[in-house]
Amino acid sequence: MVWSDQRIQKLAENFVPVADEVYMLYPEDPYNLERVKDEPAHQLFKRFGESMPKGDWNHPGTKQGIYLMGPDGEYLEGRFAAGSDPKDIAQRIERALERWEKLRKDKKYANKAVPAVGEQLPPDVAGKPMVLRVSLRDLKSLDKPSATPRWREGAFDDGAWAGFMQWAWNQNWIAFDEPQRWIPRGDDEHKLPDELVRKLCREVLVDNVRGQAPPWDDEQVEHAELRVRRVGRGTPWLLAYSGEARMKHGERGYEASLLGEAEWDPARKEFVRFELVALGMRRGAAQFNQRENDKGPKPMGVALRLYRPAPKSR
Amino acid sequence: LLQPALTTENRAEWMAAVEPDATETAYRAIPWRNQFWPAVQEARELGRPILFWT
Numbered sequence: 001m002v003w004s005d006q007r008i009q010k011l012a013e014n015f016v017p018v019a020d021e022v023y024m025l026y027p028e029d030p031y032n033l034e035r036v037k038d039e040p041a042h043q044l045f046k047r048f049g050e051s052m053p054k055g056d057w058n059h060p061g062t063k064q065g066i067y068l069m070g071p072d073g074e075y076l077e078g079r080f081a082a083g084s085d086p087k088d089i090a091q092r093i094e095r096a097l098e099r100w101e102k103l104r105k106d107k108k109y110a111n112k113a114v115p116a117v118g119e120q121l122p123p124d125v126a127g128k129p130m131v132l133r134v135s136l137r138d139l140k141s142l143d144k145p146s147a148t149p150r151w152r153e154g155a156f157d158d159g160a161w162a163g164f165m166q167w168a169w170n171q172n173w174i175a176f177d178e179p180q181r182w183i184p185r186g187d188d189e190h191k192l193p194d195e196l197v198r199k200l201c202r203e204v205l206v207d208n209v210r211g212q213a214p215p216w217d218d219e220q221v222e223h224a225e226l227r228v229r230r231v232g233r234g235t236p237w238l239l240a241y242s243g244e245a246r247m248k249h250g251e252r253g254y255e256a257s258l259l260g261e262a263e264w265d266p267a268r269k270e271f272v273r274f275e276l277v278a279l280g281m282r283r284g285a286a287q288f289n290q291r292e293n294d295k296g297p298k299p300m301g302v303a304l305r306l307y308r309p310a311p312k313s314r
Numbered sequence: 315l316l317q318p319a320l321t322t323e324n325r326a327e328w329m330a331a332v333e334p335d336a337t338e339t340a341y342r343a344i345p346w347r348n349q350f351w352p353a354v355q356e357a358r359e360l361g362r363p364i365l366f367w368t
Contacts, residue, residue: 003341003367012344015365018353019346022368041351067366071357083367093365100363110361120348135333145324145331151338169334240322259320259328277329279320301332 002066004153005086011093014100015068016114026063048073056080068096070103084159118309121173128175130182130271131307134204137169139299142279165294168210174203174304179271182228183239183264189229192241197224201245205254205302207282210290220249226258236263236272245278254300256280262306274306 002008025045027033036042048069049057058065058080066089067078076096082089104111125131140147149167156163176182181193201224202216226243241260247253260276282300285291320328347353350366357364 003344004337009343012365015363016353016357016360017344017346017365017367018350019348019367020350020353025350025368041354044354045350064368067364067368069364069366071354071361071364073354076363078366096363103363104361112360112362114345114360114362117345117347119342120346122348137332137334139331145327148331150335169338171334257320259322259325261322261325275326275329277320277325277332279328279332301328303329303332305329305333 002083002086002089005090007090008086008093011090011097013114014097022063028060028062044073048075051075052078066092068093070100070107071109074103076100076103121307125173125175128177130176130179130274132174132176132274132276132304133307134172134174134302134304135169136172136204136207136209136300136302137167138209139279139301142281142299165210165290170209172204172206172208173307174200180269182262182271182274183237184228184230187230189227192226192228192243194224197226197243197245200224200226200304201247204304205245205247205256205278207252207254207286207291207300208289209300211288213286213289216247216249220247222246222248236265238262239264241276245280250284251295252284252286254280254282256302260304271306274304276304278302278304 024032024036025041026049027036045063048067049059049063052075056079063080065078065080066082068076069078070076076099077092079092082092103109120126121131137148140149151167156166176196181196184190198218198221201221202218206213206215223244223246225245226241228239228241231238231240239262241258241262243258244256245258246255256278257280258276258278260274262274263272264270265272279299279301281297283296285295347356350368353364
């Protein structure tokens with residue numbers, strides 16, 4: 001993968017690196033384009049794109065890609081739909097840096113060091129008291145964890161969609177405002193509040209391994225139950241979770257078993273560890289989740305882990 | 315198709331099987347900002363160029 005390439009990681013240190021969704025920055029449909037046309041972010045990106053060489057900017061059409069620009073959107077390099085060839089991207093970044101050297105002298109840009117930042121969370125979960133990182137992927141089987149296909153350099157054709165489909169995985173996030181609602185009220189196992197479990201099912205037990213898929217509507221959650229019990233009497237509390245979920249809409253569905261383990265600090269009223277895994281069969285296709293030729297039923301796993309900020313590495 | 319029970323014995327193994335490993339998450343070594351416009355403003359303050367993946 002391009003961003004795993006150490007040469008590219010080194011070159012990237014010269015830039016403010018940003019990843020973001022393109023559609024609302026430069027919508028392809030007239031309604032949304034009209035809505036954002038006066039926004040400074042859209043105007044800067046549009047101005048940048050229109051200064052690119054023919055063929056590197058895609059208009060009309062998707063603006064997905066990798067772009068290198070000065071602080072005011074000055075063209076340095078880039079290409080739409082770029083991203084699978086590390087050699088090409090490294091060469092583009094090097095050309096961008098050559099152009100940057102001239103630009104920064106001409107415009108007297110300060111060129112201060114880019115500060116370290118920790119991993120940035122999506123705005124809708126950042127700062128919440130219980131944030132879970134969600135990882136999901138296709139599985140080869142439901143009886144052999146070690147059979148899970150993983151990306152390795154040279155193992156797949158990284159330039160082909162078929163290569164990506166063999167190892168695809170995705171990451172999402174979910175947050176909860178009241179962590180204490182996830183702990184048991186007494187010594188016996190009991191069901192967690194329905195609304196918590198249904199929120200989890202609606203938002204993240206969704207097949208977006210390969211592409212975008214909408215959350216489930218509440219009425220499409222046919223069954224959602226998660227039970228919790230305390231294991232032993234130690235501190236922090238050791239908690240065990242188990243449950244089942246079934247979502248269905250037309251031919252599209254996901255039916256899974258869930259099992260989890262967590263540690264709760266009763267003094268600080270917060271989780272110090274939370275892990276939950278769902279395994280089951282996905283079926284059907286959403287409009288944009290790239291399943292039209294692979295409707296299953298096939299196995300898919302979803303793992304949720306408490307987010308803990310990592311130490312800064314740069 | 316409907317599968318052995320997900321058990322307390324194999325839960326951690328399945329968790330690891332579903333989550334990406336260090337090789338798959340090496341892209342996180344780049345300190346990605348996750349919103350375009352705040353990153354543009356940061357680049358202006360620093361006088362630095364922008365690498366934008368979208």
